[in-house]
Amino acid sequence: MAKKSKFLEPSLFILISLAEKNRHGYGIMEDIEKTYDIKLGPGTLYGAISRLEKAGYINVMESQDRKKPYNLTKEGQLYLTEQIRDIQKVTSIGLKRLGLV
Amino acid sequence: MKWLVYLYPKSWRKRYGDELIEVLRQTGCSFRILLDLLSGIIDAWNIELTEKDLYGYRISQIVVVVALFNALILLKFIPLKEVILVEQIATAAVLIAMICLALSIGAFFMSLVRFGIKDCFSLKTKLNKISFGLMGAYAVFMATFIILIN
Structure with missing residues (x-):
């Protein structure tokens, strides 16, 4: 899992x-x-990209161009799903406690 | 602002340098981007020094050991405090010598990280020249200190 940081x-x-x-x-x-x-x-962008690539969540694709496209790996997909589920859990509890749902 | 990319560690620059230059070409430059790049440079060096090994030792650990060694040398002069107070020039000389030594070692390690083991022992790079010059200044100020306290 990527380190928690800024x-x-x-x-x-x-x-x-990249999921899109x-x-x-x-x-x-x-x-x-x-x-x-x-x-x-x-x-900030390339700081995050280097961390994600190191963690194996994204991959750089071969390109002759200076602009290199990135894609989401399977591990990245799993990690993102996990993160979004966690966020969803927190927001649903928050909304419930605020009486909004 | 492209020159800022050269402040990133060599390995990082090799991998992301071209891409970053391309992005900078498209974003243009502003004070906000300058600050963002500086923060990115500090972060990249932090990762580089934390993760890079030298003969099995992390460079960050080596830097801490060198700093402790310098602190011990400085502490060793505490019993001589009274003499040093009298000889204020000697104090200044020893402090400058220690700062030169610390900076020289720092420049050497930076050169080691940026240019690798082969080039860091030559005088080809600016960092090595600075390190060598600082070592010379250390020798001169240390000699001045020894002469003065004697």
């Missing part, structure tokens, strides 16, 4: 972005900005 949240956004389709660094940044209105800096 890069955990960007990591989740990156994994969600394979994207390169700038494509991931654009998708995150468009979807969540969060501007991820290039330093």
Whole structure:
């Protein structure tokens, strides 16, 4: 499992972005900005990408271009599912206790 | 802002450098991006020094041992405090010598991490030249200190 750090949240956004389709660094940044209105800096983005790649959650795809696309691995898919389920559990408890459901 | 990419550790730069330059080309530069890159550089060096091994020892552990060694040397001079207080020039000399030694070792290790074992013992790189120069300054200030306390 990836270390809990300030890069955990960007990591989740990156994994969600790659769950839709394979994207390169700038494509991931654009998708995150468009979807969540969060501007991820290039330093943070590549810090998170290097951690995710090291953890085996994403893979770089062969490309002659400087822009290298990344894809989500099976481990990455499992990790993301687990994380989203955890978040879902927390939000449903929160909503219940707030009397919103 | 591309030059900032060269502040990343060599292995990191080799793997992600081109991609990062490409992203920087598209994002352009701003103060926010500059700060973000600096934070990324610190983070990458932190990972590099934590994970990289040198003869089976983590570089971060070696740096701590070197720092402790320097601290012990400084503590050794505490009994001589009164003499050193009288000889203020000697105190300044020994402190500068210790700082030079610490910086020299730091520059050497940075060179070792960035350029590898083969190149770090040569004078080809700027870091090695700085390390060598600082070692020379250490020798000069240490000699000054020894002469003064004698």
